[in-house]
Amino acid sequence: MARVEIAPGVAGDFDRIFDHLARYDPQRAAARIGEIIAAFDVLQTNPRIGRPAAGGKRELIIGHGSRGHVALYRYVAEIDTVFVLALRSQREAGYRRD
Numbered sequence: 001m002a003r004v005e006i007a008p009g010v011a012g013d014f015d016r017i018f019d020h021l022a023r024y025d026p027q028r029a030a031a032r033i034g035e036i037i038a039a040f041d042v043l044q045t046n047p048r049i050g051r052p053a054a055g056g057k058r059e060l061i062i063g064h065g066s067r068g069h070v071a072l073y074r075y076v077a078e079i080d081t082v083f084v085l086a087l088r089s090q091r092e093a094g095y096r097r098d
Helices: 010-024 029-039
Strands: 003-006 058-062 069-076 081-089
Touching: 010 029, 010 081, 029 058, 029 069
Parallel strands: 003 081
Antiparallel strands: 058 069, 069 081
């Protein structure tokens, strides 16, 4: 079972997403953040489940449409660890950092 590590910069991504959710869907904002975090659990047993992305990274699709998010991550098989690098809404054009 792979270990999942979340990069420190992802906290800012969560803040940005939570602020948006709190503004447009305040009743469900905390629950939706919880759903995103729970989706990372899939990476423990299926670290290669995400679609391939540039530079040997992968993207985990979480949810769909206007409610969906994308997590950018890298799986390092030699140490059986997934590093979650960034998080964005599916509607955003790109990540804050790669």
